[in-house]
Amino acid sequence: MTQQQPATEPLTKEMQECIQACMACHGVCEEAMSACLQRGGEAQTRIMRALLDCSEMTRMCADMMMRRSPLHNEMCMMCAQACDLCAEACMSMPEDEVMTRCAESCRRCSEMCRAMAGAPM
Numbered sequence: 001m002t003q004q005q006p007a008t009e010p011l012t013k014e015m016q017e018c019i020q021a022c023m024a025c026h027g028v029c030e031e032a033m034s035a036c037l038q039r040g041g042e043a044q045t046r047i048m049r050a051l052l053d054c055s056e057m058t059r060m061c062a063d064m065m066m067r068r069s070p071l072h073n074e075m076c077m078m079c080a081q082a083c084d085l086c087a088e089a090c091m092s093m094p095e096d097e098v099m100t101r102c103a104e105s106c107r108r109c110s111e112m113c114r115a116m117a118g119a120p121m
Contacts, residue, residue, distance in 0.1 A: 015065050018076070018112040022062035025083060025109035029055035032090065032102040047089045051102070054086035058109060065116070076117035083110035 011019070033051045061079035064072045087106035090099040 011065070014116065018116045019062045019065050021109045021112040022058040022079065025105045026055050026058040026062070028102045028105040029058065029086065032098050035098045047092065050086040050089035054082045054106060057082040061113065073117045076113040080110040080113040080117065083107070083113065
């Protein structure tokens with residue numbers, strides 16, 4: 001576990017970029033959930049669950065980094081895993097533009113979070 005960064009020091013550029021990636025991913029997951037709900041019967045439970053998990057994880061991960069939680073590295077690793085699962089679920093509907101954008105955002109967020117967690121890519 002890493003040391004907590006003092007709240008008076010500015011966030012690193014890498015952390016700011018990771019927060020932005022998390023928040024962008026959160027937004028596109030919310031958009032994809034809305035699209036799935038509008039579609040009705042097409043929205044599979046597995047996809048909705050992955051979208052919900054990813055949406056919540058990315059928001060929480062960004063929050064933890066912004067408040068410089070000493071647990072942010074571990075949260076980033078969990079967030080990367082949620083993003084990977086969500087990207088996989090979204091790609092089960094490759095013809096859907098919203099789902100494709102969501103998968104792309106999830107992959108980018110996963111890469112950023114793995115780097116922030118210090119894990120190999």
